[in-house]
Amino acid sequence: MENSDSAGDFQKMSRKTLNPGTCGKVLVTSILTLAPAVAGAGGTVYTPDPLDKIENTDTLNFILGGQVRYDSNLFRLSGSEDPEPFLGRSQKSDMIFSTNAGIRIDKPYSQQRFVIDAMVVDNRFKTYDFLDYTAFNYSAAWHYHVTPRISGILLAEQKQEQNSFAEFRETEKNVQTSNVRLFNVDGDIGGGFHALAGLLDVRARNSKQFEQVGDYQQDGFELGGKWVALSQNWISLLQRETDGEFRGRVLDPVQQLDTGFDQSETEANIYWRLTGKSTIDGKLAYVKREHDNFDDRDYSGMTGRFLYRWEITGKTSLNVSLSRNIYSYQEDENSYYIAETFSIAPVWEYSPKTTFRARYDYSDRDYRGAITAIPELRQDQLQIFQLAADWKATRNIIVTGILQRDKRSSNFEDFDYNSNSASINAQFLF
Numbered sequence: 296m297e298n299s300d301s302a303g304d305f306q307k308m309s310r311k312t313l314n315p316g317t318c319g320k321v322l323v324t325s326i327l328t329l330a331p332a333v334a335g336a337g338g339t340v341y342t343p344d345p346l347d348k349i350e351n352t353d354t355l356n357f358i359l360g361g362q363v364r365y366d367s368n369l370f371r372l373s374g375s376e377d378p379e380p381f382l383g384r385s386q387k388s389d390m391i392f393s394t395n396a397g398i399r400i401d402k403p404y405s406q407q408r409f410v411i412d413a414m415v416v417d418n419r420f421k422t423y424d425f426l427d428y429t430a431f432n433y434s435a436a437w438h439y440h441v442t443p444r445i446s447g448i449l450l451a452e453q454k455q456e457q458n459s460f461a462e463f464r465e466t467e468k469n470v471q472t473s474n475v476r477l478f479n480v481d482g483d484i485g486g487g488f489h490a491l492a493g494l495l496d497v498r499a500r501n502s503k504q505f506e507q508v509g510d511y512q513q514d515g516f517e518l519g520g521k522w523v524a525l526s527q528n529w530i531s532l533l534q535r536e537t538d539g540e541f542r543g544r545v546l547d548p549v550q551q552l553d554t555g556f557d558q559s560e561t562e563a564n565i566y567w568r569l570t571g572k573s574t575i576d577g578k579l580a581y582v583k584r585e586h587d588n589f590d591d592r593d594y595s596g597m598t599g600r601f602l603y604r605w606e607i608t609g610k611t612s613l614n615v616s617l618s619r620n621i622y623s624y625q626e627d628e629n630s631y632y633i634a635e636t637f638s639i640a641p642v643w644e645y646s647p648k649t650t651f652r653a654r655y656d657y658s659d660r661d662y663r664g665a666i667t668a669i670p671e672l673r674q675d676q677l678q679i680f681q682l683a684a685d686w687k688a689t690r691n692i693i694v695t696g697i698l699q700r701d702k703r704s705s706n707f708e709d710f711d712y713n714s715n716s717a718s719i720n721a722q723f724l725f
Contacts, residue, residue, distance in 0.1 A: 346693060346722055354402050356724050358414065362393040364718035369423065371461040371701075373709045381466055382423070390421040399724075406440035418457075426468045430455035444483040447493075451476050458505065461703065461712070462624070469503040479517075489521040491533065500542065506552060507624050513539040513558070528567045535560040551589040551666050552625060558584045572606040582621060591666050592630040596621055610644040628673060630664025647687070654681040675705045688721075695720045 346358070369389045372378060379385045397414030413433040420426045437449040451474075458469045479493035493516065500510040515537030523529040539556045546554050562580035569575060583595040602616040616638045623631050636658040643651045655678070662673035683697045701714040 346724060354400065356399040358395070358397045358399065358722060358724050360395045360720065360722035362391075362395075362718055362720040364391045364393070364716060365389075366391065366714060366716045368712060368714035369420075369460065370466055371459070371703075371712045371714060373711045374713070376709055378466070384422075386422060389423050392419045392421070393417065395722075406443075408438040409436070410438070411435045426457065428455075428457065428468060428470050430470070445480065446483075447478070447480040449478050458501065461701075462507070463505055465503070467503060469501050469505060471499060471501050471505075474498045481521075487523045487525070489523060491517065491519045491521055491531065493517040495535075495537070497537075506544075506550075507626055509544055509552070509625070510542040511539055512542055513537050515558075519562075526568065529565070530567075531564045533560075533562045533564070535562065546588060548589075550627065551591055553586040553588050553592060555587040556584050557587075558582065574604045576600075576602040576604070584623070589666075592625060592664060594621060594623075594631045594664060596633065612642045614638075614640040614642075624662070627667045628665050628669055629662035630666065632660050632662040632673075635659045635661075649687070650685040652681075652683040652685070654679065654683075671706065673705065673707050673710075675703055675710065678702045691725050692721065692723050695722075 365388065367388045369387060370378060370382075372387055377385060378387055393416055395414055395416040397412065400409065400411040402409045411433070412435075414431075416430045416432065418426075418428055418430070432454050434452045435450070438446070439449065440446045454473045455470055458471050460466075463469050474497070476496040477493055479491065482490040484490055495513075495515055495517065497513045498511070499508070501508070515535060517533050517535045519531055519533035521529055521531035535558075537558045537560075539558060541552075541554050544552060544554055546552070560580055560582045562578060565575065565577045567575050577600060579599045580597070581595070582598055584593060586592045598618075598620050600616065600618040602614065605613045605615075607613060616636075618634075618636045618638075620634050620636075621631055622634060625631075636656060638654070638656045640652065640654040645651055658677045660673075660675040660677065662675075665672060678701070680700045681697060682699075683695060686694045686696075688694055696719045697717070699716045701712075701716075703710065703712050705711055
């Protein structure tokens with residue numbers, strides 16, 4: 296789904312390499328709204344990377360780790376669905392064993408800074424081993440300065456992940472590879488005013504056919520301006536124009552599956568520190584997509600995000616967000632859906648070694664743009680409940696445990712599901 300505000304994993308990777316107060320964050324965060332979101336699920340609250348708790352200032356670091364995760368409903372089946380006819384067994388659950396190895400490089404040089412994160416993740420399923428896959432994820436950024444007034448970012452990111460079976464309603468392996476490439480320029484023209492420009496390239500491909508989303512490439516540019524206060528609070532206005540192509544798709548007049556589209560977005564952003572302990576991070580945008588051949592698939596509307604971060608005490612904090620996003624999802628019964636999401640995530644640092652986290656997401660999804668006559672349009676409600684704990688075992692080792700419950704209710708038959716999962720993850724950085 297090409298218009299994701301959470302794009303959860305891309306957001307995490309970018310926040311490692313970008314300072315929230317820089318001009319680069321404006322462009323990167325807005326471009327990430329184009330990144331696909333089928334593989335992951337969740338709200339708009341940023342979930343911190345436990346590895347950031349490891350104090351290591353070396354230029355080059357290596358990472359080794361592993362995870363064991365139990366999922367009670369791997370294929371996101373409703374209670375009335377029996378997996379045995381198509382899986383050969385009635386078991387819905389599975390254990391997933393993941394191992395990872397990677398590197399981190401953070402090298403300042405004069406006015407330049409180079410940041411690289413690269414990770415290989417091997418995923419093995421105990422029961423349904425036909426889902427086994429190895430992912431290669433990376434984020435590479437060059438923060439450049441041509442002069443003290445001209446700076447920018449050259450960025451490349453990749454994320455590989457099994458498509459969520461909540462959306463990919465099949466029982467076969469389908470790994471999505473998502474890529475973001477961008478180049479931006481920030482020109483300080485004085486008085487706190489900045490001129491912004493950027494080029495972007497966003498791509499997604501699936502290892503199996505997934506017509507609802509489709510493999511695609513989206514290229515374009517951004518132009519805009521930004522005002523930065525002396526306090527480093529800022530506001531910006533951007534205009535983004537992109538051209539999209541569905542790769543490998545043949546024009547289908549029956550199902551109205553197009554080969555391309557044009558998209559226009561007008562976007563205002565704000566980052567404001569209200570006090571020494573609280574900030575707001577907001578976006579309000581108008582997006583319009585027009586397909587090359589089938590205007591029944593077109594959509595337009597307002598999107599936005601409001602994230603409030605509050606450092607309550609030195610050991611407790613709270614993130615709360617509201618968002619509205621539009622996602623392309625093409626079937627006979629719908630062309631897109633609107634997701635309105637509320638998220639809340641408290642954090643308690645119990646001790647220098649132990650942190651407890653909780654998170655609750657509620658999302659209402661309204662599916663629209665049916666190309667056939669149907670009795671009613673699809674409506675879903677999704678909830679995620681999560682409890683997590685991070686334990687810094689040693690200076691270089693972090694252990695994380697997570698309990699999570701996912702629930703979807705729908706007015707469409709057999710689209711409801713419940714899933715419980717538990718995982719433990721250990722990472723060693725040296």
